[in-house]
Amino acid sequence: MGETLIQKIMARASGNKSVTPGEIVTCDVDLAMILDSGGPRKIWPRLEQLGVGVYDNEKVVVVADHFVPAADPQSAAILKLTRDFVKKFDIKHFYDMEGICHVLMAENGHLQPGMFCCGGDSHSTMGGAFGCYMAGFGAIEMSGVVVTGNIWSVVPETIKVDWSGSFGDGVAAKDVMLFLARELGMENAFKVVEYGGPTIRDMSMMERMVLTNMAAELGAETGLIAPDEITLEAIRAGGTEPAADALEWRSDDDATFCAEHSFDASTLAPQVAAPHKPSNSAPAEDYEKDQIHVDQAYIGACVGAKLTDLHMVASVLKGRQVKSGTRLMVAPSSKKIMTEAAADGTLATITEAGGLILPSGCGACAGLGAGIIADGEVCISSTNRNFQGRMGSNESFVYLGSPYTVAAAAVAGHIVDPRELLS
């Protein structure tokens, strides 16, 4: 009987010939990514308590991205502790204010199909776009991983989600995920979502990474996309040669899935999720009658400020101005993306339209840094979560949309279907 991709990955990582969904296995961890937020500051005291070091200083990767750049003495102290940890434990891969962790793993060739990776952040699922297992864990569990180099897992069942057809203008991967959050709900815990079909094959890696990133919003263990030539190109661009067996990491044709869904991308409209959860979504045009005034339009986070996202924003803003009474803030996902967007004129288009460029980092998305919002304010955001209080005040309101939709709201001053500005 055929096996799913996740079965193959967990069989290899656990040293078994094959594994079946529901089985409990202990997997060796090929990469353990920890962050300033829940990494060294939580893990170091536990290592002291246990009197041990890290299991492998090549495989434990540290990223400072949540509290960057330091805006108060507490953040500064956390970042200093993070840097001290890297020195003390001789960590070989450290990214300090280079961008958001999930994007950095992709940019720097850390991910290969078939790997088993753990990250100390729920959107670690983003790495699954490379055909590897990468999932989020809490700091307590990452403490265990950093000590032992392994972790228990229940082999997940797989939900297969296939897309065919081409997106219309002004529709992007983000709309797929806001649609899927409504269709599949947020309660798919301990299951894997594997995306496939012609639409996915035509997507760039940056767009594919939106799908696996927001598998977290479906509540899934992780998202997976089987590798192809586009994946291999992205690995090479990160300075790593793809493994010889890279393209063999895929679900068998006769694998068993716990559910299978097929959707048509050509009929998908831009989507917006209303407060306070990503699954609370509807087509963007449904919001127009309410003329929902937007105080802030935010382009940021791992999921929503990659180069492709900034290009979407610029395509809407070109020759237009941000509406008076609305502010547009853009925090590119990484330093590399910032540099590329500066070189190709994208940042100039944004600033000429009245947008403000912020440093790369998790920032306002998680209510941690520059750009948080006040009581009664409304923000439309290209980020991935809109839980109550997520971006600051408990009494604020966050809507989620694609970069097109966020940029369109910045221009209109209220939530609109972005296609009106692209035609």
Add this chain to the structure above:
Amino acid sequence: MSAVTGKAWVFGDEINSDVMAPGIYFKESVEVMARHCLEAVDPDFAPNVQPGDIVVAGRAFGVGSAREQAALSFAHMKVGAILAKSYARIFYRNMLNFGVPALIFPEADEINAKDEVTVDAIAGTVENKTTGKSYSVSPIPEHLMEMISMGGLMPYLKKKIDAGELKTGAMPR
């Protein structure tokens, strides 16, 4: 880990990690974080919850972020057990790693706020002393029983390391 009896605090579906541990208090200590736990949905909870009290919730409890503070706040407040219809994956793992039993409890709607509830996570029983109803629940998964009965992941690792049963790196000088 023995049976625990406490007052029930009842929450609905899809209570997320951000309301359990708001990002704006992220840099603060666990004491401060715990004070703001769930304040957006029930401001009475954090100031009044007592050690041993039972948290009852609906579907996808803890959905969202990996932040351990969401689970750590409940452990810090010495919540006796959590009974939810279902859990978000990372939150569930965090809860067990902090040694707090999190049990799947489909009959959560039958428990009202302030009911007196006894939970025995080892035996897999729940008793609502206020209504007189008893329930059997799936106990903690067997492979985690040893860890949880020892109080969570840290005491478990400590014991394994001290016994020489775990290979790991050395603490640098």
